[in-house]
Amino acid sequence: MRALSELVFHNTYSELPSDFGTRVTPQPLSDPCLVSVNPQVCALLELDPAEAQTDYFVDLFTGNDELAGFDPIAMKYTGHQFGQYNPALGDGRGLLMGEVLTSQGKKWDIHLKGSGMTPYSRQGDGRAVLRSSIREYLASAAMHGLGIRTTHALAVLSSATPVYREKVERGATLIRVAESHLRFGHFEYLFYTEKHGELKLLADYLIQHHFPDLLTAEHMPAPAQPDRYAAMFHRIVSLTAEMIADWQSVGFAHGVMNTDNMSVLGLTFDYGPYSFLDDYQPGFICNHSDYSGRYAFNQQPSIALWNLSALGYALSPLIEKELIDEALNTYQPQLQQHYSIQMRNKLGLQEQLPQDSQLFSDMFTLLANQAADYTLFFRTLSEIPHDEIAQSANRFESFFGCTQALSAWLAQYADRLEAEPRDDTQRLAAMKAANPKFILRNYLAQQAIDAAEQGDFTMIERLMSVLAAPFEEHPDDAHLADVPPQWGKELEISCSS
Template structure:
């Protein structure tokens, strides 16, 4: 790092052999302007808390060269809807550099929508305002929920026309992630028989992200076990939060187990385990209730790609841990959401009957969970009124409250309802990024009004708080906004 530069910049990925990437300069858009700037994340990375202008802005968006940036497009492959595709890579985004925050954690700074690369295939290398807003706000919403995710430093609109189903305008997203390495990176080197590069990539993942594993008896096997663990935790978080990713291809799976590549995602409105949020997913491969199974499928694909480095029995042993880990993490999250921290024999049946009730009645999932957390303030009727079959809801709720009465603290004392509910409100959000809220923000932003983006970002950074001035954002979705199917097109 140059001593006169205030940022702690590195370009470690660009030091890898040429098989890993192609150096590409960003192709500027016309008349770029800020739609949003993430002040808290910027401060963490040593950047100004206000949206930069002039020199730094021009460098961040590729309108001018930064002396310490080394923009590059990564090469990877992946299984897309179950079929292997060798012709993938960064087709519209560039890794600019890595930045270290005040704790020494290193983050990739990635410019999405930067133009054509050798991996663009038939695409134009651009992103549009619509998809950029979706990724910016959802990554911040996931961070607010405490779910492992990439982040977004800022986003910009432009006057450059981009053609999808209709003419839209180009946009840029400054994505921040601890890593942009995907399962598909390992698949690329495995299937192209570049085994030295495969080994080097594994070495770098251990060195950069889990250096403590280098002293393990089998470092590569330990690395794979870490990926399995992190992925199980991420999927458990998704399922508990009612989050649907929409396109769980292996090239969209982060090696660190962080939510990555936001496309046709959705949070559940009405509880429907079969919900498909991606209108291109004709077979329901990536339906909400299929996400755990697909995560294991993807981990198996990664394990196969690592087979030159890890014995098959070790791969199988790690994969065998996925479902127990997923169940463990999911149980922890759901118990916290229901305020049940003790483990009793009858709990299994209580959970079974809960999900039977939810699947049959399909109440609004976020409102139901928050309603349970607010029983001390709003009463039982507010929960019961979410159901058409009120007798069935009442019967389950009575059973649940009787179980809550058996909760004991560390000293063996009964847990008061208000204390239980207070803790439940810390894990059951009042505010969820519903697709209709996103669509409203997108419609306004395309007319140059970014106020909804700012409001949503502020509220979703603290989704468990009351925010009485923003109460309208907690309303149930209108009929047109329920169960929206979203396009992959961006």
């Protein structure tokens, strides 16, 4: 483990031409303090977690001190927001501080969120509030614990700086860590401003640093395609399809799937008004500002394809249209295949039988009609031996409407398990490894925020503990997996969060 002063930097993005961003100095926050640090992310950076407890760490990431290796830059990009192209986007409250190079040659972006105004702030103050910083900090830990590709958050820092939203809130900084912060919108910016030379340069940069295997012919998509840019787009399509399938399988709704919030590495990016499903509602809208339901839970697969099409159009100076279409046509099959694997794992099914489609269809209809708790349904199912399943409807009563309808499906499911080769012990263990006991419910995040705003960070630490290992039992915190109170299901979250 290293001290901050011992980190090795290789700032490749800031070496790109000035069209790619603007150098900006972070604006200090007053009277800053550490809220929480994630030791798992410290390990990624090979950073000693004890460093986070120092005044230097706090001052460094709140704009009150400097580190020689940092080269802060606000990245320029554009994108489609709710379907409309917006040319005025970019890092409006964030800065790419530098890129840490580990002893294994792994490169990690260190990015500040809430570091003050930049040329892309669009009349904003460039600040983040404690509330939204905690939400992203917890969400990135939750997704990583679930095994879903995501950006990470090293730490949350608070301050006495007032920030004005719907009310006066505490200014904060989130330290985000990611393999890359390149977005679909980076390529859209260069395409719509007709900077085609820079577009090619950025594509080459992405391939060199993140898809180097595509530089060799044997890794081209089948049939063998010598065009590395087409291969790059194929890779982005595949990574995006897998990410969306993972979202749908765990009941995660992002809320703002604008193209500027889409990672070219298939990382879950820019957590704002997100939510994990409580009651199963296919058309669930987590963003209070999404009046049309464009980004509803069941729309996420199609919106991701729309976004990929927008990216493909932006790459058209580099890739022939037929090859763009060919890559886009692989999205739906890859999404369905990955989602099918995830859902079969959740039900403990190894064999593929013709009746399985009906089993799944009936299950989703039942969950929707009864407004059943999505996570608790699968976790409870993971705890019931085969010979008890058909008569186990009473075990679902706390979060199910009509258990009579459930009984019929449980009998159907019990019959289906007769065709499975695994014994109960193996099946139940596999199901528990696929169905989390804990998710980051909105009301839990809100309780952590409310306490943190009063200076109490213990709820954050308790949540971080269970979210890091959401498939384990955690008997001392088992109540964090309970059915949420009604008020907890009705919280309104907007983009301003």
